[in-house]
Amino acid sequence: MSDSPGATTTVASAYDLIGGAPSVREAVDRLYTYLLADEQLADYFDGIDLPRLKSHMVALLTHVLGGPTGYPVENLGPAHARLNISTADYQRVAQYAAGVLFELHVPMDIILQVGQVLASVQPLIVAEPAAA
Numbered sequence: 585m586s587d588s589p590g591a592t593t594t595v596a597s598a599y600d601l602i603g604g605a606p607s608v609r610e611a612v613d614r615l616y617t618y619l620l621a622d623e624q625l626a627d628y629f630d631g632i633d634l635p636r637l638k639s640h641m642v643a644l645l646t647h648v649l650g651g652p653t654g655y656p657v658e659n660l661g662p663a664h665a666r667l668n669i670s671t672a673d674y675q676r677v678a679q680y681a682a683g684v685l686f687e688l689h690v691p692m693d694i695i696l697q698v699g700q701v702l703a704s705v706q707p708l709i710v711a712e713p714a715a716a
């Protein structure tokens with residue numbers, strides 16, 4: 585069977601599929617609960633304005649999932665530059681992010697898509713050691 589030519593086809597975004605704004609907000613709240621409870625990561629967040637950080641992460645995740653808010657991905661470089669983040673710590677955060685989505689029953693294909701986006705911004709976030 586094929587679509588009739590005049591039919592309106594609505595493709596639900598991953599954002600809608602997972603439950604929209606409340607789900608994204610819950611995912612971000614849980615993510616920072618885990619990050620701040622992890623002694624390997626907590627120090628990075630010392631003195632950080634958490635509500636502001638969460639609202640930016642909500643915007644980014646909404647953007648990545650095809651939802652209504654945009655986030656300028658190029659801001660990720662300057663935002664993380666002074667933090668000197670290692671690859672290991674980057675991976676730890678990315679794993680928490682995937683874990684939180686899994687906890688919230690986000691379908692695996694969407695988790696993998698988000699993971700690909702996170703992997704694509706890794707070079708903006710991780711400080712590579714200077715070549716000797």
Ligand code: HEM
Nearest residue numbers: 625628629632640641644659663669673674677678702709
């Ligand atoms: C996994 C990929 C990551 C994503 C998608 C991400 C996303 C973000 C976003 C959207 C912001 C807000 C930037 C802005 O103000 O516009 C931010 C800031 C921040 N991120 Fe990340 N982040 C990631 C990894 C990490 C890692 C690995 C760490 C440390 C272990 C980290 C620590 C921070 C801190 C401390 C800030 C606040 C910087 C400041 O306000 O001075 N992030 N991040």
